Amino acid sequence: QQQVKQSPQSLIVQKGGISIINCAYENTAFDYFPWYQQFPGKGPALLIAIRPDVSEKKEGRFTISFNKSAKQFSLHIMDSQPGDSATYFCAASMRGSQGNLIFGKGTKLSVKP
Amino acid sequence: ETGVTQSPTHLIKTRGQQVTLRCSSQSGHNTVSWYQQALGQGPQFIFQYYREEENGRGNFPPRFSGLQFPNYSSELNVNALELDDSALYLCASRTTLLGETQYFGPGTRLLVL
Numbered sequence: 074q075q076q077v078k079q080s081p082q083s084l085i086v087q088k089g090g091i092s093i094i095n096c097a098y099e100n101t102a103f104d105y106f107p108w109y110q111q112f113p114g115k116g117p118a119l120l121i122a123i124r125p126d127v128s129e130k131k132e133g134r135f136t137i138s139f140n141k142s143a144k145q146f147s148l149h150i151m152d153s154q155p156g157d158s159a160t161y162f163c164a165a166s167m168r169g170s171q172g173n174l175i176f177g178k179g180t181k182l183s184v185k186p
Numbered sequence: 187e188t189g190v191t192q193s194p195t196h197l198i199k200t201r202g203q204q205v206t207l208r209c210s211s212q213s214g215h216n217t218v219s220w221y222q223q224a225l226g227q228g229p230q231f232i233f234q235y236y237r238e239e240e241n242g243r244g245n246f247p248p249r250f251s252g253l254q255f256p257n258y259s260s261e262l263n264v265n266a267l268e269l270d271d272s273a274l275y276l277c278a279s280r281t282t283l284l285g286e287t288q289y290f291g292p293g294t295r296l297l298v299l
Contacts, residue, residue, distance in 0.1 A: 079228075105286050116276050116290035117229065118188070162228050166286075173242060174219075174278075174288060176228030 079177025
């Protein structure tokens with residue numbers, strides 16, 4: 074049973090536009106929600122992460138919005154650039170989960186120049 | 187780059203064979219997790235090692251086993267390979283058992299024929 078659902082599967086955005094990727098989770102025990110960026114042939118790299126006691130976190134052009142009551146969180150990439158073209162994964166874990174990050178299926182983002 | 191290295195980068199095996207994949211954790215990290223990433227999917231947690239002992243396991247059969255050495259490097263062993271084992275195998279290290287941020291290596295691409 075998939076515990077983290079991610080959408081859309083793919084996304085095409087024009088340079089300078091806003092990219093929005095959404096995730097929904099089921100387990101209310103999750104308390105850590107990271108986003109990873111993966112380029113072809115590379116391992117996932119941590120982009121930004123949030124805890125459920127915060128509704129929004131911003132780092133540069135990347136913002137996570139978190140809605141605890143709806144059990145949803147999203148990644149917003151402002152002023153999207155061609156270099157942002159990659160696959161993005163949301164994930165979730167719970168304290169004491171013994172290293173177990175639950176990943177979404179990923180969103181392939183293409184930013185057109 | 188995260189400082190986590192994996193070897194080999196690519197590997198081709200035939201069904202029924204055994205394979206060993208290796209991971210060198212980032213300096214100072216004593217906890218390592220292994221993930222399997224099938225094509226077009228998010229990584230799936232296999233197991234975690236802390237202080238040379240398995241400390242958490244995902245939904246993978248016993249033919250997936252591992253080791254962690256005193257220098258915190260790690261191995262993933264897979265016996266009786268099946269076609270569905272073809273995937274990218276990722277290791278991720280973190281500072282301690284309670285450290286949230288997992289730093290991924292570039293992965294080993296395994297193809298089972």
